[in-house]
Amino acid sequence: MNYRALVTDIEGTTTRISFVTEVLFPYAAEQLPEFIRQRSEQAEVAMQLKAVRQLMKQPEASLDAIIAQLQAWIAADEKITPLKALQGMIWRLGYQQGHFTGHLYPDAAEQLKAWQAKGVQLFVYSSGSVEAQQLLFRHSDFGDLTPLFSGYFDTRIGGKKEISSYAAILQHLQFPPSQVLFVSDVVAELDAASKLGIATTQLIRDGQAPGTHPVARDFYQIEV
Numbered sequence: 001m002n003y004r005a006l007v008t009d010i011e012g013t014t015t016r017i018s019f020v021t022e023v024l025f026p027y028a029a030e031q032l033p034e035f036i037r038q039r040s041e042q043a044e045v046a047m048q049l050k051a052v053r054q055l056m057k058q059p060e061a062s063l064d065a066i067i068a069q070l071q072a073w074i075a076a077d078e079k080i081t082p083l084k085a086l087q088g089m090i091w092r093l094g095y096q097q098g099h100f101t102g103h104l105y106p107d108a109a110e111q112l113k114a115w116q117a118k119g120v121q122l123f124v125y126s127s128g129s130v131e132a133q134q135l136l137f138r139h140s141d142f143g144d145l146t147p148l149f150s151g152y153f154d155t156r157i158g159g160k161k162e163i164s165s166y167a168a169i170l171q172h173l174q175f176p177p178s179q180v181l182f183v184s185d186v187v188a189e190l191d192a193a194s195k196l197g198i199a200t201t202q203l204i205r206d207g208q209a210p211g212t213h214p215v216a217r218d219f220y221q222i223e224v
């Protein structure tokens with residue numbers, strides 16, 4: 001197909017959904033109260049707590065109230081930017097302490113290497129923070145795969161179901177949409193990207209219902 005760039009989702013695409021929902025999210029939920037109480041004065045944490053208070057519309061919210069709000073967002077799998085930033089900081093400690101490694105399907109690791117070697121520029125677009133994305137690929141089951149990637153996008157560029165997010169990504173990539181392939185397991189994300197003419201493929205690894213996009217059971221079935 002000769003795409004110039006491939007943009008990949010993580011959860012359900014390069015990585016098993018259960019690694020995110022049964023390893024990463026519970027780890028962040030468990031560590032969150034102590035992490036926030038101990039580090040609320042640290043600049044990178046304080047900045048995110050301020051953003052949470054703004055979203056709560058409670059500028060004076062206590063740490064307990066913030067923790068309860070964050071736990072509710074985790075339970076509801078809300079893709080809220082300051083939550084995602086804080087989760088990334090907690091996962092940083094988890095990876096550093098060897099509590100887990102980043103799950104990657106073998107076909108994803110193999111094909112990402114092959115496509116990059118062929119000259120395709122690789123990007124990640126995930127609701128996880130850029131730091132969380134880089135951690136997962138740096139500490140992956142297949143070693144440090146961060147050298148494969150040319151860039152990372154998270155919710156700071158916009159939500160994954162918003163057309164405007166893909167327009168902003170195209171601005172960064174500087175390739176015509178037809179030369180960019182976006183792969184994800186979520187039809188609404190693919191719908192948004194394809195409205196701009198970006199090529200799409202839906203991963204159906206975990207029994208996801210197919211939409212109207214080309215489908216692939218794994219990365220071997222994707223022609224790049």
Ligand SMILES: CSCCC(=O)C(=O)COP(=O)(O)O
Pocket residue numbers: 009010011012020024079084125126127128129132133136160
């Ligand atoms: C970067 S790993 C953590 C993924 C995450 O926090 C998440 O919400 C999953 O988002 P995705 O857009 O990759 O489905």
Ligand SMILES: [Mg+2]
Pocket residue numbers: 009010011012013184185186
């Ligand atoms: Mg996904």
